[in-house]
Amino acid sequence: MLELRSVTAGYARNEPAFDDVSLTVAPGEAVGLVGPSGCGKSTLARVAALLHRPDSGTVILGGEPVRHWRHRAPRAQRTAFGVVFQQPRLSADPRLTLGDLIEEPLRATGRRETAQERVAELAGTVGLTQDLLGRRPHEVSDGQLQRACLARALTLRPRWLICDEMTAMLDASTTAALVAVVESYRSATGAGLLAVGHDRTLLERWCDHTVRWENLTASPTPGNSL
Ligand code: ADP
Numbered sequence: 001m002l003e004l005r006s007v008t009a010g011y012a013r014n015e016p017a018f019d020d021v022s023l024t025v026a027p028g029e030a031v032g033l034v035g036p037s038g039c040g041k042s043t044l045a046r047v048a049a050l051l052h053r054p055d056s057g058t059v060i061l062g063g064e065p066v067r068h069w070r071h072r073a074p075r076a077q078r079t080a081f082g083v084v085f086q087q088p089r090l091s092a093d094p095r096l097t098l099g100d101l102i103e104e105p106l107r108a109t110g111r112r113e114t115a116q117e118r119v120a121e122l123a124g125t126v127g128l129t130q131d132l133l134g135r136r137p138h139e140v141s142d143g144q145l146q147r148a149c150l151a152r153a154l155t156l157r158p159r160w161l162i163c164d165e166m167t168a169m170l171d172a173s174t175t176a177a178l179v180a181v182v183e184s185y186r187s188a189t190g191a192g193l194l195a196v197g198h199d200r201t202l203l204e205r206w207c208d209h210t211v212r213w214e215n216l217t218a219s220p221t222p223g224n225s226l
């Protein structure tokens, strides 16, 4: 299980982005979280992905509280997560091609020997041609870049996927394609999904159940209130 228990989080010297939120995602489960812009969804998604340390409360992964946070949790735990954001966040190095970016998590974890096959397999999964793999982010469309971001999130075969407004900038057909990739990955691996966004219709169609932000923060007891 991935569990956020009574989590409060925010940014230094500001009011917390949210206070006392609890949320659970089971393995294989797809949970949607819908709310208006600015309510704190992205911050919650970052906490759930172990990329943002909560101010209080606990993130529990497989029954164990996540410890030893700096601003993020230790990398060994973060590699269980694949994360896709609304805006591609790729690399400080603009020379890297889409193929390099998809491969990077393997390099970063010292698993280069299988990299070429894995990149080719992922390119097929997300629908990127060899030509596109050789291009740099500024040489492709938003949709092609987001396909690469999703592939990169899957590179290390994460047990949890966190999608933060993954399709907000995309057209309907690319949205459908990327949701289908996530769903086939989930059904093949049993990974759990937390998808946050503002598009309630999309999330309700996509996810097993969808929580509204208002209910989450107003909930007096831990757990997902619908
Ligand atoms: P949402 O994803 O629902 O739009 P966010 O989690 O992005 O909400 O933002 C929640 C609150 O935290 C907002 O008030 C926003 O201005 C603030 N916030 C977000 N990112 C930062 C940041 N890096 N530094 C300071 N405040 C931030």
Ligand code: ADP
Binding pocket: 049, 075, 078, 079, 081, 082, 083, 089, 090, 091, 105, 108, 152, 153
């Ligand atoms: P560290 O802080 O241990 O050096 P980083 O957080 O900088 O690690 O991660 C190294 C690279 O991996 C960065 O390019 C970052 O964008 C990427 N990355 C980190 N966490 C994830 C994740 N959960 N999913 C996909 N890419 C990630």
